[in-house]
Amino acid sequence: MSLSLACLVSPTLPNPWPRSVKPMRLGVMASGSGSNFEAIAQAIRDQQLNAQIQTVIYNNPGAGVVARADRFGVGHQLFDHRQFPSREALDAAIVSALQAADVDWVIMAGWMRIVTPILINAFPNRVLNIHPSLLPSFRGIRAVEQALAAGVKVTGCTVHLVVPEVDAGEIIMQAAVPVLIDDTAATLQQRIHTQEHVIYPRAIALCCDRI
Numbered sequence: 001m002s003l004s005l006a007c008l009v010s011p012t013l014p015n016p017w018p019r020s021v022k023p024m025r026l027g028v029m030a031s032g033s034g035s036n037f038e039a040i041a042q043a044i045r046d047q048q049l050n051a052q053i054q055t056v057i058y059n060n061p062g063a064g065v066v067a068r069a070d071r072f073g074v075g076h077q078l079f080d081h082r083q084f085p086s087r088e089a090l091d092a093a094i095v096s097a098l099q100a101a102d103v104d105w106v107i108m109a110g111w112m113r114i115v116t117p118i119l120i121n122a123f124p125n126r127v128l129n130i131h132p133s134l135l136p137s138f139r140g141i142r143a144v145e146q147a148l149a150a151g152v153k154v155t156g157c158t159v160h161l162v163v164p165e166v167d168a169g170e171i172i173m174q175a176a177v178p179v180l181i182d183d184t185a186a187t188l189q190q191r192i193h194t195q196e197h198v199i200y201p202r203a204i205a206l207c208c209d210r211i
Protein backbone atom coordinates (compact mmCIF):
# COMPACT_ATOMS: atom_id res chain seq x y z
CA MET A 1 0.00 0.00 0.00
CA SER A 2 1.47 3.35 -0.95
CA LEU A 3 1.80 5.85 1.84
CA SER A 4 -0.50 8.25 0.00
CA LEU A 5 -3.30 5.76 0.60
CA ALA A 6 -2.39 5.60 4.23
CA CYS A 7 -4.47 8.67 4.99
CA LEU A 8 -7.51 6.49 4.24
CA VAL A 9 -6.46 3.97 6.87
CA SER A 10 -8.59 4.20 9.99
CA PRO A 11 -6.34 4.95 12.95
CA THR A 12 -8.33 2.43 14.94
CA LEU A 13 -7.65 -0.56 12.66
CA PRO A 14 -5.16 -3.11 13.99
CA ASN A 15 -1.79 -2.45 12.43
CA PRO A 16 -1.78 -4.78 9.40
CA TRP A 17 1.82 -4.07 8.63
CA PRO A 18 4.51 -6.50 9.68
CA ARG A 19 6.56 -5.26 12.58
CA SER A 20 10.21 -4.41 11.95
CA VAL A 21 12.29 -6.85 13.91
CA LYS A 22 14.74 -4.15 14.96
CA PRO A 23 13.06 -1.36 16.95
CA MET A 24 13.21 1.95 15.20
CA ARG A 25 15.28 4.55 17.06
CA LEU A 26 13.35 7.80 17.49
CA GLY A 27 14.48 11.30 18.36
CA VAL A 28 11.57 13.43 19.60
CA MET A 29 11.58 17.23 19.28
CA ALA A 30 9.15 19.19 21.48
CA SER A 31 8.63 22.75 22.68
CA GLY A 32 5.76 22.38 25.12
CA SER A 33 3.65 20.05 27.23
CA GLY A 34 4.74 16.81 25.56
CA SER A 35 1.40 14.94 25.53
CA ASN A 36 2.22 13.58 22.06
CA PHE A 37 5.62 12.43 23.33
CA GLU A 38 3.78 10.63 26.14
CA ALA A 39 1.32 9.02 23.73
CA ILE A 40 4.23 7.68 21.67
CA ALA A 41 6.16 6.51 24.73
CA GLN A 42 3.04 4.79 26.09
CA ALA A 43 2.39 3.09 22.74
CA ILE A 44 5.95 1.72 22.87
CA ARG A 45 5.45 0.56 26.47
CA ASP A 46 2.19 -1.12 25.42
CA GLN A 47 4.03 -2.83 22.55
CA GLN A 48 1.83 -1.05 20.01
CA LEU A 49 4.91 0.53 18.40
CA ASN A 50 8.16 -1.30 17.66
CA ALA A 51 10.45 1.59 18.52
CA GLN A 52 12.55 3.18 21.22
CA ILE A 53 12.94 6.87 22.01
CA GLN A 54 16.68 7.65 22.16
CA THR A 55 16.39 11.28 23.22
CA VAL A 56 14.05 14.24 23.59
CA ILE A 57 15.22 17.56 22.18
CA TYR A 58 13.45 20.58 23.65
CA ASN A 59 13.93 24.33 23.17
CA ASN A 60 12.04 25.94 26.04
CA PRO A 61 13.47 25.70 29.58
CA GLY A 62 10.78 24.31 31.84
CA ALA A 63 8.81 22.68 29.02
CA GLY A 64 6.38 20.08 30.35
CA VAL A 65 7.88 17.43 28.08
CA VAL A 66 10.89 17.22 30.46
CA ALA A 67 8.84 15.83 33.35
CA ARG A 68 7.08 13.42 31.02
CA ALA A 69 10.40 12.21 29.63
CA ASP A 70 11.72 11.71 33.16
CA ARG A 71 8.65 9.60 33.99
CA PHE A 72 9.45 7.34 31.05
CA GLY A 73 13.19 7.28 31.75
CA VAL A 74 13.99 9.04 28.47
CA GLY A 75 16.96 11.39 28.31
CA HIS A 76 16.45 14.99 27.23
CA GLN A 77 18.63 17.80 25.90
CA LEU A 78 17.87 21.53 25.92
CA PHE A 79 18.63 23.49 22.77
CA ASP A 80 17.29 26.95 23.62
CA HIS A 81 16.89 28.68 20.26
CA ARG A 82 17.58 32.02 21.92
CA GLN A 83 21.12 30.89 22.65
CA PHE A 84 22.00 30.29 19.01
CA PRO A 85 22.99 32.94 16.45
CA SER A 86 20.82 31.53 13.68
CA ARG A 87 18.30 28.84 12.75
CA GLU A 88 21.06 27.05 10.89
CA ALA A 89 23.34 26.99 13.94
CA LEU A 90 20.52 25.65 16.10
CA ASP A 91 19.68 22.94 13.56
CA ALA A 92 23.31 21.93 13.12
CA ALA A 93 23.65 21.44 16.87
CA ILE A 94 20.43 19.43 17.01
CA VAL A 95 21.55 17.25 14.08
CA SER A 96 24.79 16.48 15.91
CA ALA A 97 22.87 15.42 19.01
CA LEU A 98 20.43 13.28 17.01
CA GLN A 99 23.25 11.61 15.09
CA ALA A 100 25.13 10.99 18.35
CA ALA A 101 21.98 9.25 19.61
CA ASP A 102 21.93 7.22 16.38
CA VAL A 103 18.27 7.94 15.63
CA ASP A 104 16.54 6.63 12.52
CA TRP A 105 13.51 8.95 12.62
CA VAL A 106 12.95 12.48 13.90
CA ILE A 107 9.52 12.96 15.46
CA MET A 108 8.36 16.57 15.86
CA ALA A 109 5.79 16.61 18.65
CA GLY A 110 4.85 20.25 19.14
CA TRP A 111 8.20 21.62 17.91
CA MET A 112 7.39 25.26 17.43
CA ARG A 113 10.31 26.35 15.29
CA ILE A 114 10.68 26.30 11.54
CA VAL A 115 13.57 23.97 10.71
CA THR A 116 16.06 24.41 7.90
CA PRO A 117 17.29 22.02 5.19
CA ILE A 118 20.29 21.36 7.46
CA LEU A 119 18.06 19.23 9.66
CA ILE A 120 15.69 17.98 6.96
CA ASN A 121 18.51 16.84 4.66
CA ALA A 122 20.30 15.07 7.50
CA PHE A 123 17.27 12.75 7.81
CA PRO A 124 15.81 12.56 4.27
CA ASN A 125 12.16 11.47 4.32
CA ARG A 126 12.62 10.61 7.98
CA VAL A 127 11.21 13.69 9.76
CA LEU A 128 7.54 13.61 10.85
CA ASN A 129 5.32 16.31 12.30
CA ILE A 130 1.86 16.42 13.86
CA HIS A 131 -0.28 19.43 13.02
CA PRO A 132 -3.64 20.37 14.63
CA SER A 133 -5.65 20.82 11.44
CA LEU A 134 -6.66 18.90 8.33
CA LEU A 135 -3.82 20.07 6.09
CA PRO A 136 -3.60 21.79 3.73
CA SER A 137 -6.10 23.90 5.64
CA PHE A 138 -4.77 26.17 8.39
CA ARG A 139 -1.02 25.82 8.07
CA GLY A 140 1.39 27.38 10.57
CA ILE A 141 0.88 28.35 14.17
CA ARG A 142 -2.46 28.85 15.92
CA ALA A 143 -4.17 26.41 13.54
CA VAL A 144 -6.97 25.72 16.05
CA GLU A 145 -7.75 29.42 16.35
CA GLN A 146 -7.63 29.70 12.54
CA ALA A 147 -10.25 26.94 12.21
CA LEU A 148 -12.54 28.58 14.76
CA ALA A 149 -12.19 31.96 13.05
CA ALA A 150 -12.95 30.40 9.66
CA GLY A 151 -16.16 28.86 11.00
CA VAL A 152 -15.45 25.33 9.72
CA LYS A 153 -17.67 22.54 11.12
CA VAL A 154 -15.01 19.86 10.80
CA THR A 155 -11.31 20.09 11.55
CA GLY A 156 -8.78 17.60 12.89
CA CYS A 157 -5.11 16.69 12.85
CA THR A 158 -2.51 15.58 10.36
CA VAL A 159 0.74 13.62 10.49
CA HIS A 160 3.00 14.56 7.62
CA LEU A 161 6.56 14.35 6.43
CA VAL A 162 8.54 17.54 7.02
CA VAL A 163 9.87 19.47 4.02
CA PRO A 164 11.32 22.99 3.89
CA GLU A 165 7.93 24.50 3.00
CA VAL A 166 6.04 24.60 6.27
CA ASP A 167 3.27 22.00 6.70
CA ALA A 168 3.47 21.03 2.99
CA GLY A 169 5.01 17.57 3.16
CA GLU A 170 3.36 14.25 2.20
CA ILE A 171 0.37 13.48 4.39
CA ILE A 172 0.72 10.19 6.23
CA MET A 173 -2.47 10.05 8.30
CA GLN A 174 -5.34 12.30 9.37
CA ALA A 175 -8.23 12.23 11.82
CA ALA A 176 -11.29 14.51 11.78
CA VAL A 177 -13.21 16.01 14.70
CA PRO A 178 -16.41 18.08 14.75
CA VAL A 179 -16.34 21.76 15.70
CA LEU A 180 -19.18 22.34 18.18
CA ILE A 181 -21.22 25.51 18.36
CA ASP A 182 -19.94 26.42 21.82
CA ASP A 183 -16.34 25.41 21.24
CA THR A 184 -13.53 27.54 22.53
CA ALA A 185 -9.94 27.14 21.36
CA ALA A 186 -9.31 25.11 24.52
CA THR A 187 -12.24 22.69 24.07
CA LEU A 188 -11.49 22.20 20.39
CA GLN A 189 -7.77 21.75 21.07
CA GLN A 190 -8.56 19.07 23.60
CA ARG A 191 -10.78 17.18 21.14
CA ILE A 192 -8.00 17.38 18.54
CA HIS A 193 -5.36 16.30 21.06
CA THR A 194 -7.31 13.13 21.79
CA GLN A 195 -7.13 12.17 18.12
CA GLU A 196 -3.47 13.19 17.82
CA HIS A 197 -2.62 10.69 20.53
CA VAL A 198 -4.32 7.97 18.49
CA ILE A 199 -2.91 8.67 15.04
CA TYR A 200 0.68 9.68 15.82
CA PRO A 201 1.81 6.27 17.13
CA ARG A 202 -0.08 4.61 14.28
CA ALA A 203 1.51 6.86 11.67
CA ILE A 204 5.00 6.25 13.08
CA ALA A 205 4.40 2.49 12.98
CA LEU A 206 3.24 2.82 9.38
CA CYS A 207 6.30 4.79 8.34
CA CYS A 208 8.87 2.78 10.27
CA ASP A 209 7.60 -0.52 8.85
CA ARG A 210 7.85 0.72 5.27
CA ILE A 211 11.66 0.91 5.30
Ligand SMILES: Nc1nc2c(c(=O)[nH]1)N[C@@H](CN(C=O)c1ccc(C(=O)N[C@@H](CCC(=O)O)C(=O)O)cc1)CN2
Pocket residue numbers: 108111112113114115116129130131132139140141161162163164165166167168169
Ligand atom coordinates in the same frame (compact mmCIF):
# COMPACT_ATOMS: atom_id res chain seq x y z
N1 LIG B 1 10.68 23.60 7.56
C1 LIG B 1 9.68 23.16 8.35
N2 LIG B 1 9.74 23.39 9.67
C2 LIG B 1 8.72 22.96 10.46
C3 LIG B 1 7.59 22.31 9.92
C4 LIG B 1 7.57 22.06 8.51
O1 LIG B 1 6.61 21.45 7.98
N3 LIG B 1 8.62 22.50 7.76
N4 LIG B 1 6.53 21.94 10.75
C5 LIG B 1 6.50 22.75 11.96
C6 LIG B 1 5.42 22.59 12.98
N5 LIG B 1 4.55 23.75 12.82
C7 LIG B 1 3.25 23.43 12.52
O2 LIG B 1 2.85 22.25 12.51
C8 LIG B 1 5.01 25.08 12.94
C9 LIG B 1 5.68 25.48 14.10
C10 LIG B 1 6.14 26.78 14.21
C11 LIG B 1 5.95 27.71 13.19
C12 LIG B 1 6.49 29.10 13.33
O3 LIG B 1 6.13 30.01 12.56
N6 LIG B 1 7.39 29.31 14.31
C13 LIG B 1 8.03 30.61 14.53
C14 LIG B 1 8.13 30.88 16.02
C15 LIG B 1 6.76 30.81 16.66
C16 LIG B 1 6.89 30.87 18.18
O4 LIG B 1 8.03 30.77 18.70
O5 LIG B 1 5.82 30.99 18.82
C17 LIG B 1 9.44 30.60 13.96
O6 LIG B 1 10.04 29.50 13.84
O7 LIG B 1 9.94 31.72 13.73
C18 LIG B 1 5.27 27.31 12.04
C19 LIG B 1 4.79 26.00 11.90
C20 LIG B 1 7.80 22.63 12.70
N7 LIG B 1 8.80 23.18 11.82
Ligand SMILES: NCC(=O)N[C@@H]1O[C@H](COP(=O)([O-])[O-])[C@@H](O)[C@H]1O
Pocket residue numbers: 030031032033034035036037109110111112130131132140141142143157193196
Ligand atom coordinates in the same frame (compact mmCIF):
# COMPACT_ATOMS: atom_id res chain seq x y z
N1 LIG C 1 2.16 24.06 14.23
C1 LIG C 1 2.62 23.06 15.15
C2 LIG C 1 1.57 22.79 16.22
O1 LIG C 1 0.72 23.63 16.48
N2 LIG C 1 1.69 21.61 16.82
C3 LIG C 1 0.78 21.24 17.88
O2 LIG C 1 1.38 21.50 19.14
C4 LIG C 1 0.71 20.66 20.10
C5 LIG C 1 1.75 20.06 21.01
O3 LIG C 1 1.09 19.44 22.10
P1 LIG C 1 1.94 18.51 23.10
O4 LIG C 1 3.17 19.31 23.51
O5 LIG C 1 0.99 18.26 24.24
O6 LIG C 1 2.31 17.26 22.34
C6 LIG C 1 -0.05 19.58 19.31
O7 LIG C 1 -1.44 19.84 19.36
C7 LIG C 1 0.46 19.76 17.89
O8 LIG C 1 -0.51 19.44 16.90
